[in-house]
Amino acid sequence: MQRLAISLLLAYSATAQSSVNAARVDRLLERAVVIDLHDDTPQMILDEGYNLGEKHDYGQVDIPRMRTGHVSGLFLSLWTDSDRYTPGESMHRALQLIDAVRREIARHPGDVEMATTSADILAARKRGRIAILMGLEGGYAIDSDLSVLRSFAELGVRYVTLTHTNHTPWADSASLAGTHNGLTDFGRQVVREMNRLGMMVDISHVSDKTFLDALETSSAPLIASHSSSRALANAPRNMTDDMLRALAAKGGVVHINYYEGFLDNGFAEREKVLKAEQAEQNAIDDRTPKFGDRSQNGPAVRKINARRIAKLGRLPLSRLLDHFEHAVKVAGVDHVGLGSDFDGADDLFPEGMEDISKTPNLVRGLMERGFSDEDILKILGGNTLRVMREVEQVSRRLKAEAGANR
């Protein structure tokens, strides 16, 4: 009898968990253009020969898992470590990452194709392929030279995150005390040149003042490629409610970061205590050459990450949904998108969102919170397509004006 009661209870909680009709999730995903703005997979492709075509039991992104996650477009992030690489070395490494991405795309012509515009993403989707785009994470890789910025644009880079965790010579990061009080005059030139080139200005990682300066300078909407809400988790690189409102007022989109340390204060505190893991990772990074054979770094770091997960556990998916709900409440449903940070956050992602195949869980979660299908379609990628179109329009206008003035 007791057994029956328990099994009834289990059956009840199972239906309670899936109070949303599975067919509704499937129908929505068939229609959706799912675009993730921030994935750090290029380092694995370059350093370890990571094959996007195979399904892996490590990392978060590959073609089979993107297919399961109904992904239409993915921005691969070109990140270089500003603690270890000089700006010139960062430029070199970024070029290696671009080459690795382009060669990997060429290896899988039936599944992925290079894209640089909103129209390219939709065209790839029509052909049944996933659009791969590129974003440069950390403006120091342009080596304070607009000609380098233009060359990155020519190679297909479609956003630049103005800083990473260090200041550039022209922009302050959120991770350190300010030195430039935001953007320098040259920093403003970088933003204007990005507007002209049709590159999105990404304010994830920048200081609050750099954000305000970029917002004031840019003639196109800004994006945060991977940022969460500071009202819910007090990381300095998360966005305050005022920033969310200001970003939205100029048509921008905040793409929510899934990394648990940016979702929850308690998690961030517990992670900080794991000093042995951090020291070990630093030692591995220190003995890995900047160029040449770096193949041992990734596997060694993933072992440490497994220990981190064993010690920290995972946050429930609901914590990530809280961030989506908050950003929609403050910025509006037209200004929120996906910025997972997969392959860039020590494998620390919430339960049910462990890799890029898990989009259905996100969709179901948003439905359970009462979001309409149309609103979820906007969050999954509709808003990103819209902001890309606006950035492309501004670029066309600025180029036409420059032509008329010549």
Ligand SMILES: [Zn+2]
């Ligand atoms: Zn980042």
